[in-house]
Amino acid sequence: MNMAVAPTGTAASKPAAQEVLLDVKNVSLSFGGVQAIKDVSFNINKGEIRAIIGPNGAGKTSMLNVINGFYHPQVGEITFKGETRSAMRPYVAASQGIARTFQNVALFRGMSTLDNIMSGRTLKMHKNFFWQMLRFGPALDEEIEHRHKVEEIIDFLEIQHIRRTPVGRLPYGLQKRVELARALAMEPELLLLDEPMAGMNLEEKEDMSRFILDVNDQFGTTIALIEHDMGVVMDLSTRVVVLDHGEKIADGTPEEVSANQDVIDAYLGVAH
Amino acid sequence: MFYREVGQFKTSYKADQSIFPILQDRIGIAVILFVAFAIIPAFGSDFFLSSIMIPFLIFALATIGLNILTGYTGQLSLGTGAFMGVGAYACYKLTTFFPDVNIIIMVLLSGFFSAAVGMIFGLPSLRIKGFYLAVTTLAAQFFLEWCFIRISWLYNYNNSGAIEVPRREGFGDIVLAGAAATPATRYLVVLSIVVLMTWIASNIIRGRIGRSWMMIRDMDIAAELMGVRPLYAKLSAFAVSSFYCGVAGAMMVFFWLGAAEVESFDINHSFLYLFMAIIGGLGSLVGSFMGAAFIWILPIIIRALPETFGIDINAATVEHINFMLIGGMIIFFLIVEPHGLARLWQIAKEKLRTWPFPYT
């Protein structure tokens, strides 16, 4: 009886079809004996904020590394903007429009805030070596054009006062913000954020949440967000995928996921 | 009190991104260039030009070359001396084949040969890093030294095994190279090339390519995720760096030594340039000049001191003092200030900016 009702019921209640930006299909990844990801599939729709959560060692960071080509999964395939691939170099992922921030800040420590953000424009700058040598004409125009864009981002993230500071000297919270700025400078279609609020106090978290929402809202950037703070996840995300020990144990809206018994067990550490 | 940017507001990003955004720095550099191009050649003695200024400038250029690779791109090299040798021998062969072409053009062209050789020896850097890469550049050093000795075609089969610089004229009949070239002429040629190439280096470093080098140096993983291709970044750094070293090597023989054999390009020299880069400050162009001055000029001053003050001291003792001083400074900088003299200079400028009101 149920079976007869189900198809029509779901079809009627389904929202308008979403455009899928990224589709991860049956991905498995192992390092020697350690299986970091086991047969995980999920997708990210264009324009949404997709949270990836799970206990420590669940494979969240590994998943981002697979998506931007840093790790090559043994099994499975990834479709981004309709193009399918199983392995690619990170700079190819970057050129296709994927940017990210890191769990442990990975800024260019010897460079100023401004240069760090300018480095996000690398792929958009094309003037050749000879113009660069002279830093004149087209090369200088290009540099200034991108400087304008970078200044917009600096204003957007409210970091004008640290423009010239070498990033190594900045406090942790600001470093995370500069890292976000650097990723935004790439004007990505898909932005991967690996625990952007880890180690922050409440006020900094609120600022960062606001920036993430604004980025999503104003630039229409699709975001994949790894975050441990459930409050933040509930507030920000459209849908949540939950990993545990490399496996996907739940996928749905924040409400659905937080009511899911497997998820509660995983977080409370119930033995499987 | 006078070294301030107060009141100097930048109204465009163009002005903000110029080499010397602070007015006092611009005046300073203009004064230095005026002294270097006009005062020194007019009033400097032959000894001052030939034995102090010319080698100082050439060493500074070699140090800039090394700095591009090690200071800006983070790839340690122990082969600077050999890459300079490639430039020197290439220049010698070029001017042998084309004696009528202006020697300055040949010196600059010889940089392309060392750039090519540098790129070949830079290939391992795509797979290996740090200490192990230093070992491969060491291998390059020894292999090239071997070539400089064994391939007698490189020094035109001279019995001495050395390059002997022939007389070369240019710009009408001015003698540019060879025994008849005046110190002032050679100095002006070297100075012009060094100033031009330093300006170019600073342009490259402040632009996209220089940033990609520093990205690789600071965090190669993140660099790749921002779209930097390690292959291009590293090999371009090897090429540009070796180009600079090659030109420095060619100038060293043609405008300073007049004759050279393999000893001028041996491993000791490679270390010497590394010390210059470290003491001056890794990743600083100004520092390259400071480091070269420190290692080349300071010992000359120390050697001259006993005589000036009439102190009777054994010349060998003075040499020992020199060695100890330089060795001590290297250790000091490695431990206390890895960014070298350039960083000390920067700190001094920051202090000066607020002097005499440190809290304003």
Ligand SMILES: Nc1ncnc2c1ncn2[C@@H]1O[C@H](COP(=O)(O)OP(=O)(O)OP(=O)(O)O)[C@@H](O)[C@H]1O
């Ligand atoms: N490069 C690697 N080599 C070997 N094992 C790895 C590597 N990267 C990740 N792992 C392993 O894969 C598993 C998943 O790690 P991952 O970093 O993806 O977890 P995570 O969900 O991001 O955890 P956390 O919340 O602590 O950041 C862990 O067991 C980890 O030890």
Ligand SMILES: [Mg+2]
């Ligand atoms: Mg992680």
